[in-house]
Amino acid sequence: MAIEQRNNSEFYRASSFAEAANLLREHDAAIIAGGQSLMPLLRQGVIDKEAIVDVSAIEGHNEIDTDDTELYLGGLATHRELIESDLAETPWDALVETAKEIGDRQVRNWGTIGGSIAHADPSLDYPPTMIALDAEVECSNGETTEYVPLEDFYVAEYVTVLDPDQLVTGVRIPRPPEGSGVAFEKFAWRKGDMSLVNVAVRLSVEGSEITEARIIVGCMGPTPLRMEEMEEALVGSSIDDTERQRAVAEHVDKFTQPVGEEHASVEYKNRLAERLTEKALQTAAERAMEGTA
Ligand SMILES: Cc1cc2nc3c(=O)[nH]c(=O)nc-3n(C[C@H](O)[C@H](O)[C@H](O)COP(=O)(O)OP(=O)(O)OC[C@H]3O[C@@H](n4cnc5c(N)ncnc54)[C@H](O)[C@@H]3O)c2cc1C
Numbered sequence: 001m002a003i004e005q006r007n008n009s010e011f012y013r014a015s016s017f018a019e020a021a022n023l024l025r026e027h028d029a030a031i032i033a034g035g036q037s038l039m040p041l042l043r044q045g046v047i048d049k050e051a052i053v054d055v056s057a058i059e060g061h062n063e064i065d066t067d068d069t070e071l072y073l074g075g076l077a078t079h080r081e082l083i084e085s086d087l088a089e090t091p092w093d094a095l096v097e098t099a100k101e102i103g104d105r106q107v108r109n110w111g112t113i114g115g116s117i118a119h120a121d122p123s124l125d126y127p128p129t130m131i132a133l134d135a136e137v138e139c140s141n142g143e144t145t146e147y148v149p150l151e152d153f154y155v156a157e158y159v160t161v162l163d164p165d166q167l168v169t170g171v172r173i174p175r176p177p178e179g180s181g182v183a184f185e186k187f188a189w190r191k192g193d194m195s196l197v198n199v200a201v202r203l204s205v206e207g208s209e210i211t212e213a214r215i216i217v218g219c220m221g222p223t224p225l226r227m228e229e230m231e232e233a234l235v236g237s238s239i240d241d242t243e244r245q246r247a248v249a250e251h252v253d254k255f256t257q258p259v260g261e262e263h264a265s266v267e268y269k270n271r272l273a274e275r276l277t278e279k280a281l282q283t284a285a286e287r288a289m290e291g292t293a
Contacts, residue, residue, distance in 0.1 A: 009042075010051045017061070017075075017169050018142030020053050024165040027051035031167060033076060034110035036103070037119045056112075061169060066090060071173045075114025075138070083108065091175055094182035094200070098129040101184070104192040114168040117150070120158045120223075121194075127154070127224045128200035128216040129184045130173065138170035139163075147172065154223035177212065180204040181287025185276040189263075195219050196264055197272045201280040203288045205239045210288075215281075217273055220256035227255050227277075239285050249278035 010027070014020035023029055029051035032038050041047045061074040064085040071092045073082070082099045102108055102116075102125055116126050117137055127150060136147040139162055150171070153160050162168070176182065186198040197219045204212040213231040218224045230248050237244050253270035260266045 013054045021142035023053045033112040033115035036111040073171045075169045079108040098184045118168045123194045123219040128218045131216045132200040132202040132214040135173045139166045140169045141165045157222040177204045181284040183280040183283035185280045199276040201284040203284045220258045245281040
């Protein structure tokens with residue numbers, strides 16, 4: 001039963017993800033979690049739905065748990081809860097670093113991890129870091145649950161593989177291999193703004209040899225872009241070969257598809273992506289070396 005009428009939409013407050021999924025099956029509806037991205041779109045009339053289903057009061061889905069093999073983030077955990085968790089001293093600390101870069105205090109207090117993943121805005125900050133960490137999205141319609149690699153989750157700008165009755169109920173992220181270093185870099189015009197370009201890198205080493213590399217660039221195409229050719233060029237090289245890492249970063253513009261803006265041309269964004277990639281490679285390399293020292 002709808003509990004309120006707001007604008008032209010019926011407003012429902014779900015008490016479980018299964019109930020929310022049922023409401024999605026019954027109505028032309030949008031989920032609202034923290035509301036930080038959805039509310040402005042509703043106000044502007046960009047999104048006009050018969051029903052809004054609020055999932056923010058569902059209990060027990062804001063957990064942040066780790067064990068020997070993986071990290072699990074509940075879909076309703078907020079950016080602030082992630083920052084205040086004890087992840088900072090773990091192999092997943094790049095997520096804390098990323099969350100600290102998100103918006104202002106209000107956005108971090110209300111915005112959720114599930115909302116940030118589902119929104120599929122290519123300038124959001126978690127996706128590059130999470131893809132670098134091989135995250136999988138927990139997608140549920142209340143009856144069945146499946147895990148989709150985040151790398152395969154985005155189809156186009158604001159479009160994901162979620163079925164119309166599926167929700168993001170959590171994320172699981174494997175423990176990175178021993179000797180991994182992860183780094184996130186972002187450029188925004190002002191603190192608290194969305195990224196103009198962001199980059200996440202993971203380098204894993206055995207001895208001094210890079211055995212695995214992930215380079216993901218955000219804001220430079222309709223979805224976060226994984227730079228597989230650049231990754232391959234690093235595997236097998238020495239972790240302290242900064243010249244090679246700089247040379248690899250120079251190739252980033254071969255794989256990006258940026259859209260020029262009034263104050264940021266395509267050329268400017270590509271140079272920014274190159275510099276952020278170089279910086280993230282350098283930091284990830286330093287962290288990987290510390291991990292194996
Ligand atoms: C001023 C401002 C600055 C910001 N700056 C940044 C920034 O620097 N970096 C950054 O990464 N983000 C930034 N954001 C976005 C912020 O991270 C939002 O919290 C996030 O995009 C959406 O989370 P939410 O819980 O508020 O989702 P909502 O706004 O409630 O929903 C967003 C979308 O996801 C859908 N949705 C929500 N939850 C689920 C779910 N569990 N399952 C399926 N679909 C769901 C909704 O239907 C909607 O389409 C900013 C936002 C604002 C307003």
